Amino acid sequence: MRKQIIAGNWKMYKTATDARRFMQAINQTDWASELDIVICAPSITIPALIEELKGTERGIAIGAQNVHWEEEGAFTGEISVSMVKEVGARYVIIGHSERRTLFGETDEMVNKKVKRVLEAGLIPIVCVGESQTEREQGRTNEVVGMQVEAAFQGIEKKDMTKVIVAYEPVWAIGTGLASTPTDAEMVIAEIRRQISHLYDVETAESVRLQYGGSVKPNNIKSFLASPNIDGALVGGASLAADSFSQMIGAMEVSS
Template structure:
């Protein structure tokens, strides 16, 4: 059985103070939940304060990005070991906004994935197609290439512990959700691709999230699908009440 994982991507929202209030409220609403992994991913500047606020709770702490080098002259960047040092457990890698606005490629995603694993962080690797890809029936070709490029050179054992977030770009922040059937079809395709690249047991252990306008009123239907093991959530993670409803999807 794969443990569901619900992760909140706060993007460029919340100061440290606002974030602390949010996780305190969230913890009050979810501290009895132990069969779902809960992760919040605040902006870098809020990470130390949120690390202190989630200490001793069942809420994990993720960053939204990192560099792949351990140190060096990379102005403005953050190294994996720095995230680990301040208490991060997870890191989002290759979010579509990073690919779209900051020129991240499957190669940089692959570099970051390897560096995150080396530092002992749990990566959440994002993949997903544009609306143009979907309308051209290219979803599987595009997502398959992202999975193959991102996971290149990893071992089956490493892949077994990974989280992949399938996020159709046209569904992010738009209020448009992929139907649960369509989302599950792509998640199942990702699992098959991983099985072909590595092995069946690793593919069965891998957790695959859906992301894209997940809200309290559609989470249960998505989570009921056999290949959807969680959600990566933007907008609905910015408020404790809505995020806690996603965590308590059952």
């Protein structure tokens, strides 16, 4: 049985002060969750979040949203896996469509980052997804399939089981137009089939697959009810403590 996982992607929102306020509000809610709960914050706010979580029973893990694939070097403005690991990050989002489209991140870079993150013992949340045009052309499975194959090139089976893949159709991100649970399940089931083809059935069954794109407290349950969808990667609705808590509550009910 795969453990369900909700991850908030805060993107470029929240200063450390805002992040502390969010965590203080979360710490006042009274859920105790069996889910894996992750907040992927701007790297500079990670220490503040870790500090707020100390001594609480929330079981929330913190993640980064990007790292460089080299261990260190002359890469002005970049941040390494060791740096985010040392301050307490346990997850890293890799290959988000905003990184791919706005910052020129290629499948090759995604692959190198996935390798580095795994080497460091952190968990990569690898994002894949088709654009509106690709969807209209009927190329969703082909595009997503190519992204999956490229991202995990050279990754050993034992590491693959630790990976999380987030299917985030680009047209659904930040638009309020979520995929239907049926469509998301179809693509995600295809991703699982592909992992099984690249590795084996056992590996594919152990990899957790998330849906992301306009997930909200009122629709998260419908996605989680699908057999291959193990969680959600949430942008906008993860920014407020009350909607984040509501989504966790909804997942508890559906799990």
